[in-house]
Amino acid sequence: MDEQFARARAHLAQVEPGLVDFLRLARRSIVVNLPIQMDDGSVQNFVGYRVLHSRLLGPGKGGIRYHPDVTLTEVTALAALMTWKCALVRVPFGGAKGGIACDTKSLSEGELRRLTRRYIAELGDDIGPYTDIPAPDLYTDARVMAWVFDTYDQMHPGENNWPVVTGKPRELGGSQGRDQATGRGCVETLERFLQVDGLPGMSALDGARVAIQGFGDVGTAAARCFRDRGARVVAVSDSRGGILADDDAALDLERVAAHKAEAGTVAGTPGTRTITNEDLLALECDVLVPAALGGQIHSGNVGSVRARVVLEGANRPVTPEADDALAARGVPVLPDILANAGGVVVSYAEWVQNIEHHDWSLEEVHAHLREAMVSAVDRVVARWRGFPADAATSGLSTDLRTAAMVEAVQRLATVTEQRGIWP
Numbered sequence: 510m511d512e513q514f515a516r517a518r519a520h521l522a523q524v525e526p527g528l529v530d531f532l533r534l535a536r537r538s539i540v541v542n543l544p545i546q547m548d549d550g551s552v553q554n555f556v557g558y559r560v561l562h563s564r565l566l567g568p569g570k571g572g573i574r575y576h577p578d579v580t581l582t583e584v585t586a587l588a589a590l591m592t593w594k595c596a597l598v599r600v601p602f603g604g605a606k607g608g609i610a611c612d613t614k615s616l617s618e619g620e621l622r623r624l625t626r627r628y629i630a631e632l633g634d635d636i637g638p639y640t641d642i643p644a645p646d647l648y649t650d651a652r653v654m655a656w657v658f659d660t661y662d663q664m665h666p667g668e669n670n671w672p673v674v675t676g677k678p679r680e681l682g683g684s685q686g687r688d689q690a691t692g693r694g695c696v697e698t699l700e701r702f703l704q705v706d707g708l709p710g711m712s713a714l715d716g717a718r719v720a721i722q723g724f725g726d727v728g729t730a731a732a733r734c735f736r737d738r739g740a741r742v743v744a745v746s747d748s749r750g751g752i753l754a755d756d757d758a759a760l761d762l763e764r765v766a767a768h769k770a771e772a773g774t775v776a777g778t779p780g781t782r783t784i785t786n787e788d789l790l791a792l793e794c795d796v797l798v799p800a801a802l803g804g805q806i807h808s809g810n811v812g813s814v815r816a817r818v819v820l821e822g823a824n825r826p827v828t829p830e831a832d833d834a835l836a837a838r839g840v841p842v843l844p845d846i847l848a849n850a851g852g853v854v855v856s857y858a859e860w861v862q863n864i865e866h867h868d869w870s871l872e873e874v875h876a877h878l879r880e881a882m883v884s885a886v887d888r889v890v891a892r893w894r895g896f897p898a899d900a901a902t903s904g905l906s907t908d909l910r911t912a913a914m915v916e917a918v919q920r921l922a923t924v925t926e927q928r929g930i931w932p
């Protein structure tokens with residue numbers, strides 16, 4: 510994050526340096542200790558975090574992740590990413606992130622519920638529908654969000670508490686289309702980029718050859734959306750391996766999903782050839798979508814990437830060194846804060862519906878998502894094309910990621926100046 514921020518900052522020489530420092534740093538970090546009675550009667554302490562990076566544009570917004578590697582540093586970086594993302598796609602939220610260092614695979618459902626309730630109780634009024642609104646992230650899901658809501662609701666009786674958390678089950682005010690939003694938003698992003706002639710020689714998705722790393726929420730939804738718009742998804746992968754369609758055909762995605770549901774992996778789907786994740790990243794294709802983990806395309810393997818455009822479904826899948834190498838070869842990277850912002854756009858839709866006690870149709874949610882993504886792409890492309898001709902020779906970064914970051918940071922700087930530094 511610091512590297513990305515520094516690249517954007519170099520374009521913002523007119524903004525007061527102290528203000529830029531303020532925009533980079535988190536506003537507030539909370540560390541909580543959570544004693545949990547385990548099923549065997551023992552007591553185990555877990556450490557939880559919640560970082561509010563910015564509330565300049567509205568309440569903090571960001572997921573809660575449960576993973577053994579969760580640290581304050583990681584949560585802080587991801588909270589900053591949320592600030593830039595929300596500013597870029599113009600949802601009226603700031604950035605936040607939370608997490609607990611734990612291994613959900615070794616916890617029973619009861620232990621997980623007690624851990625979640627204790628965490629939310631400890632955060633108290635540091636989260637709330639108008640202050641900081643959590644959502645699901647790595648190893649947390651709608652079921653965990655239901656406990657988040659219920660705990661907060663027990664602590665605040667008599668209020669409309671539905672908007673305190675998004676990504677809830679449908680029965681508890683979750684929005685239509687939230688599960689597909691990020692993958693669909695990726696496809697909307699690329700389609701718009703092609704429509705505005707972002708990639709010479711490719712103006713539409715029809716017939717495009719697509720490879721997708723990761724076949725989870727984001728990868729699956731993106732794959733189906735690509736298929737529905739006439740593209741050919743030829744390869745997908747998960748943590749246990751990848752597959753390539755026989756005879757260069759498009760994959761039968763429903764067959765792949767059914768195989769994964771049964772076997773736990775896409776590998777071995779009938780009518781496909783098994784490949785490694787490295788093979789998938791090196792496939793000759795039009796579009797490569799890393800939609801699994803961070804740091805997947807790096808200085809060690811970027812030389813083998815043969816896609817014409819990279820679409821970041823995951824957060825930070827391309828390292829800064831790989832960014833530079835791809836830029837030098839003229840391969841555009843549609844960056845995470847733009848490409849995977851569909852999730853937060855539909856989270857915002859859920860929050861609005863909860864406040865208004867409405868339930869939008871799937872068509873309304875899709876239309877809202879499309880409009881938000883199209884206008885964000887247009888703003889980023891305008892910035893990108895507006896970089897001075899001598900910027901690159903002056904050592905400034907002029908890729909799409911930098912354009913997106915400049916757009917986001919500039920907006921936050923303008924809002925801060927208009928509000929006036931307090932007191």
Ligand code: NAD
Nearest residue numbers: 691723724725726727747748786800801822823824849852
């Ligand atoms: P998920 O857990 O549903 O899916 C992740 C997928 O990645 C799984 O198929 C998993 O098997 C695969 N995977 C794990 N390790 C892998 C490896 N080494 N090689 C190849 N595949 C591997 O998660 P998700 O919700 O789809 O999120 C994917 C990424 O997108 C994450 O980086 C997440 O932070 C980011 N993201 C998600 C959302 C969202 O709304 N879900 C929004 C923004 C960003």
